[in-house]
Amino acid sequence: MQLTIIRRVSRILQNHNNLTAVYALVVIIVAAIGLISIAAGEITFEKDQLYPKTIDKSSPLNPYDRGGSPFEPAEIKAQYPENFPAIGYITGYLSPFATTLIKISPYFGTTIVAHPGGILDEILYATRGLDTIVETSILFIAFTTAMFLFRRDEE
Amino acid sequence: MTDTVCAEMCVPPTDMLYGSPYEFLETGIEGRALFNLPFGDIVNFLTPYTAVLFIFALTFTIIALISKPERQVDTVFGGDAYYTKDIPKDTLKFQRFMAIACGLATMGGIMAGDVFNFTLFTAFIGITNLGIVAAVKNKHILDNAFEYGLLAMVGTLPLFVGAALVLATTGTLSMWVLFNSAAAVPLFAKLLLVIGVIAEGMAPVFVAKAEITRAPGAPYILMVHVSSLLIFLRVIEIVISM
Numbered sequence: 001m002q003l004t005i006i007r008r009v010s011r012i013l014q015n016h017n018n019l020t021a022v023y024a025l026v027v028i029i030v031a032a033i034g035l036i037s038i039a040a041g042e043i044t045f046e047k048d049q050l051y052p053k054t055i056d057k058s059s060p061l062n063p064y065d066r067g068g069s070p071f072e073p074a075e076i077k078a079q080y081p082e083n084f085p086a087i088g089y090i091t092g093y094l095s096p097f098a099t100t101l102i103k104i105s106p107y108f109g110t111t112i113v114a115h116p117g118g119i120l121d122e123i124l125y126a127t128r129g130l131d132t133i134v135e136t137s138i139l140f141i142a143f144t145t146a147m148f149l150f151r152r153d154e155e
Numbered sequence: 156m157t158d159t160v161c162a163e164m165c166v167p168p169t170d171m172l173y174g175s176p177y178e179f180l181e182t183g184i185e186g187r188a189l190f191n192l193p194f195g196d197i198v199n200f201l202t203p204y205t206a207v208l209f210i211f212a213l214t215f216t217i218i219a220l221i222s223k224p225e226r227q228v229d230t231v232f233g234g235d236a237y238y239t240k241d242i243p244k245d246t247l248k249f250q251r252f253m254a255i256a257c258g259l260a261t262m263g264g265i266m267a268g269d270v271f272n273f274t275l276f277t278a279f280i281g282i283t284n285l286g287i288v289a290a291v292k293n294k295h296i297l298d299n300a301f302e303y304g305l306l307a308m309v310g311t312l313p314l315f316v317g318a319a320l321v322l323a324t325t326g327t328l329s330m331w332v333l334f335n336s337a338a339a340v341p342l343f344a345k346l347l348l349v350i351g352v353i354a355e356g357m358a359p360v361f362v363a364k365a366e367i368t369r370a371p372g373a374p375y376i377l378m379v380h381v382s383s384l385l386i387f388l389r390v391i392e393i394v395i396s397m
Contacts, residue, residue, distance in 0.1 A: 016299070016302065016360060016361060017302065019302065019306065019357065019360065019361075020302060020305055020306050020309070023306055023309065023310070023350075023353070023354055023357075024309070026350055026353075027309070027312075027313055027350060030313065030343070030346045030347060030350055033342075033343060033346060034343040034346075034347070037341060037342065037343050038343075042341050042342070042343070043320070043324055043341045043343060044324065045323055045324070046323065046324055046325055046326035047326075048326045049322075049326045050322075050326055050327045050328070051322075078195070078196055079196040079327060079329050079332070080193065080195070080196060080198060080329075083193045083194075083195050083196070083198070084195050123196075126195060127195040127196040128195060128196050128197060128271075129194060129195055130194040130195070130197045130269075130272060131197070131269075131271060131272055131275060134263070134272065134275040134276060134279060135275060137260075137279060138275070138278055138279050138282055141253075141256055141279065141282050141283055141286060142282055144249075144252070144286070145253075145282070145285065145286040145289060148245075148249050148286075148290065149289060152245070152292070
């Protein structure tokens with residue numbers, strides 16, 4: 001029997017094992033649209049970014065230098081600065097240990113960021129703090145699920 | 156908007172883009188904002204449209220909070236005997252926790268006033284849906300949960316790429332700015348957002364295929380459907396308004 005297009009498509013879609021493949025196909029189509037629109041010049045980079053990023057290679061905090069010195073506000077761009085009056089004070093502060101590390105070598109930037117008392121990203125933890133809360137909640141839920149499934153067979 | 160046009164029209168650009176916070180200059184389908192709830196740069200809000208969705212999500216979260224799980228009764232054919240399916244207490248607790256978390260994530264996604272925050276809440280909904288489905292101890296259902304998990308993981312790629320493209324092409328993520336026509340979001344970014352949400356909200360399809368809507372622990376499965384429906388309605392509102 002000759003299958004109509006709708007029947008042929010629905011025969012593929014009704015099998016939920018095909019859903020991942022169908023979705024991948026949709027992603028490929030959208031990516032193709034994206035490539036065409038980039039080639040057509042529809043997508044342009046906006047120069048006036050809300051969260052700019054500059055890299056100062058001579059700084060000992062490279063590549064994480066966000067400016068500012070302890071107890072003086074740094075220049076931080078925010079969408080609504082009035083929501084956060086103490087803006088700029090977080091990113092400049094370094095613990096005494098971090099200050100010592102700066103003096104030892106100019107190549108400890110990543111180490112300073114990674115240890116407690118290092119650079120705190122003001123955008124990540126203050127002006128966009130809700131994002132960080134949601135991210136950690138996602139991790140919490142993921143670990144809860146993994147823990148439940150892992151320990152279920154113990155009883 | 157190209158650079159040359161912007162140089163003439165929006166000088167200084169900060170006045171136009173960041174000028175009037177907490178007010179939509181043009182209101183499309185969503186209407187005026189009822190109130191705003193600032194968290195630094197992320198200013199959440201409810202409009203009449205999203206307020207309806209919010210109340211819907213709140214109602215179903217309360218239902219998940221107070222309801223007892225469904226206990227199915229199977230009658231033995233040809234006799235007086237019947238047996239009931241019991242739900243283990245740890246499964247019940249886990250599913251209830253996941254359902255409530257899913258409700259909270261849905262309410263967060265509905266209130267989100269920031270594109271990246273919205274995508275994060277969508278990923279949150281995806282992972283709680285996975286938890287609800289994966290708690291049922293049945294090989295058939297766990298196979299489906301695995302398939303859905305794969306899809307949800309793949310879906311985070313277009314979801315977050317969409318949010319990144321919105322930031323790159325407009326310079327901001329706040330919906331208060333993006334909902335005005337001064338910020339032009341390319342079609343590609345909108346498409347990516349939509350297909351990202353499709354992958355995260357695909358859970359009801361797998362739920363229906365696995366036939367666990369009336370399986371043990373039934374009322375908590377409802378949250379999967381509610382969250383997917385509401386997050387679809389929200390992303391359509393965002394994409395149309397942007």
